[in-house]
Amino acid sequence: MDLAAAQQVLKTTFGYDEFRPGQKAVIEQVLAGQNTLAVMPTGGGKSLCYQIPALLFDGITVVVSPLISLMKDQVDALNDNGIAATFINSSLDYATIQSRLQELRAGDYTLLYIAPERLDSQQFIQALGQLPIKLLAIDEAHCISQWGHDFRPSYLALSTAIEQLPTQPQVLALTATATEQVAQDICQRLAIAPDHEVNTGFARDNLDLSVVKDQDTDRYILDYLKANQGEAGIIYASTRKEVARIATLLQQHHVKAAMYHAGLEDNIRRQNQEDFLYDRVQVMVATNAFGMGIDKSNVRFVIHAQVPGTLEAYYQEAGRAGRDGLPSEAVLIYRPQDAQIQHFFIDQSEMDDEHKHRSYQKLQVMSQYANTQGCLQQFILKYFGETSESCGRCSNCRDDREAQDITTNAQKVLSCVVRLHARFGKGVVAQVLTGANNQRIRDLDLKGLSTYGIMADQRQKTVTELVDFLTAAGYLQSVGGQYPTLTVTKTGVAVLKGESQVYRKTAQTVKQAAPVNDALFEQLRTLRRQLAEDQQVPPFVIFSDKTLHSMCDILPENDAAFLNVRGVGANKLEKYGETFMQTIRAYVHQPVASQD
Structure with a gap:
């Protein structure tokens, strides 16, 4: 099977002229029958790497996906594009599952989505054994590795299940975050030859990284949302209590916000997620329970109001911004006391000593990221084993704030710590x-x-923030677990002796995460939302923001021109072409206002 057929499907079904980096190499290997590992950044187009082969293969492609709440969205998007797909998970009753298995045996579907927990059941594996499964695609494959940041025991059943399937399907493992060690572990567990790993790199050229320190978190978030009104974003916090507090704060300031954490009732959590996916609310405030595999492509910003436990988790969560390739931003608000929350989580966990030690090391890396003076993207890429130039876009690369000499106040703090022994x-x-x-x-x-x-002339809160700054900058060290104490470092001693000075930059100001949208884009976005509500699917299932921007550039008024829009295939043209072109024609041919 050659790549030309895949290229044809890419254009006619999905409406793209060219493959993204890595997609062609992965699809070539899959079509050649080789087990493959694809390591591609969030938004890099991993799903097409199995969806296109699925349309070319005889038989069924089974996709293992860890969150059942997302399967319906993924299946809706495929069905909306004229592709026969379904899912089986614990949200369905026994009769529905049996009915879908019967339809699968009859050849009614090309793709089947399942949760990894399904494979814990020998009965379900036997049912899968009756299906002509050609390809097994494993999404979020880092979950299979004990070295990963999100190891899930249910993934361990995968290799056993594959061996039990009569068709011996080939395997495609996909992940956005895998260190070299994690990638090796995935390959070993899934019988993937090391030279069949396709790694496109971890750089996200459309994602601007920022670290914000020494500032009032609430004030910064409110200012940021004011500057980015109407744009969708996610705000992460470490605890349910903080998620609830921030969500309430935003609602009090008339921001359309919902919350998501494991303590909410299932129906409330489901409704909040749907409201966010359908653009009914602007901001989702959540713990890390939210987001894995979220397909919402028009998230313009991700703010971490508290530091997460690992750099892998941070980059995966940050990567949920800008999946459509448009300019977006990931902001980490860093305070040393928030790192202590993560430290406490590790202290209280049931991990063995080796895993605890590894977790403490990963948390230390996260703190180093927050405090580096160098390029933020370069820091992340180095962690994942890549060398790179400075990105020129992150908050450190473009930091031109004025630095103020605060040596005298710093000496007062350091001196106090010494006297408190x-x-x-x-x-x-x-x-x-x-x-x-x-x-x-x-x-x-x-x-x-x-x-x-x-x-005494300063507020206690102001002095506490100064202590945080001196700790983050390395003049003080926080020692201990749940109740850390402060000591002066060698760098701090040099300040006390008058051998070096301390400078602190002025407060960071917020910026707009994305370009200003024009009037036509807003009209098309409104139309998309109306259609989405009518069909009861999320708006991005119909068209991504990038496709709407492409319409604004091309201004198509006939079918041939509409097919040139990025992300428009034959099925989308038939379903939505005339409706969107009516809006475009009205915009293009509207009377020009007189200029008296």
């Missing part, structure tokens, strides 16, 4: 410096310290 955390340090007169300060007899009250 590294026995206390930042709360007590800030209370001593601002001259607090609470019971604890009196009980500890700290009012007699020479540093007591020497910053």
Whole structure:
């Protein structure tokens, strides 16, 4: 089977002229019958790597996908494009599952989506054995590796299940985040030859990375959302309590926001996710329970209000912005105390000592990322084993803020920590410096310290933020697990001795994540939302933002021109062409306003 047939399907079914980087190599290997590992960034077009072969193969392609809440969206998108697909998961009753298996045996479907937990059932594996399965595509394949950030025991049944299927289907494993060690582990477990790994690199040229430190989180988020009104985004927090707090804050400021975490009732969680996918709400505030495999292509920003536990998790979650290739932004708001939350999670986990140690190391890497002065993308790529030039786009590469000399205030803080003999955390340090007169300060007899009250002209919160800055910048070190204490580092000692100065940059200002949309784009977006509501599918299932922007560039008024729009195939032309062209024609031919 040659690549020309795949190229034809790419154009006529999916409406694209060219493959994205890596897609051609993966599809060539799959069509040649080779087990393959595809490591491609989020938004890199991994799904086409199995969807196109599925349309060319005789038989069924089974897709293992970890989140059942997303399967319906993926299947809806395929069905909307004229491709016969279905899913089987725990949301269906027994009779429906049996009915779908019967339809699959009758050849009614080309693609079948299942959750990995299905393969824990020997009965289900036997049912799959009756199907002509040609290809097994394993999405989020890093979940199979114990070295990965999101290891899932249910994935371990995959290799056993493959061996039990009579058709011995070939395997395509796909992931966006895999270190060299994780990639080796995937290949070993799924019998993929190392030279059959296709890795397109981890760089996301349309994603601007930013780290924000030493600022009021709530103020920054509210300012950011004001600057990016109408654009869809995700805000991640580490705890359910913080998710609820931020969501309530946004709603009080008239931002259309919903929340998502494992503590919500299933029906509420489902409704909130649907509202976000259907563009009924602008912002989803969530724990890391939300997002794996989310196909919503028009997410313009991802903000981490608290630091996550690993760089892999961060980059995967950040990568949910800009899946359509349009300019987007990923912002990490970093405060050292948030890293302590992750530290606490590790302390309280049931992991063995080896895995805990590995988790502490991964958390340390995350803190190093937040505090690096170098290029943020370069830091991430190096972690994944790639060398690169500076990106020129991240907050460090374009940081031209004015630096202020804060050496005197820094010396006051460092001096206080020394006089407290590294026995206390930042709360007590800030209370001593601002001259607090609470019971604890009196009980500890700290009012007699020479540093007591020497910053009484400042708010305790301001001094605490300064302590955070000095910790993040390496002048102080936070030691311990749940209740860390502060010590002065060698760099801090040099400041105390007057051998070096401390500079702190002025507050970061927010920026708009995406270009300003023109009037036609907004009209097309409104039309798309109306059609989506009528059909009860998410708007991106009909067309992506990138396709709408392509319409605005080409301004198609007939079928031939509409087929030249990126992301429009024959099926989409038939279903939506005339409806969208009516709006475009009305826009193009509207009377020009008089210029008296």
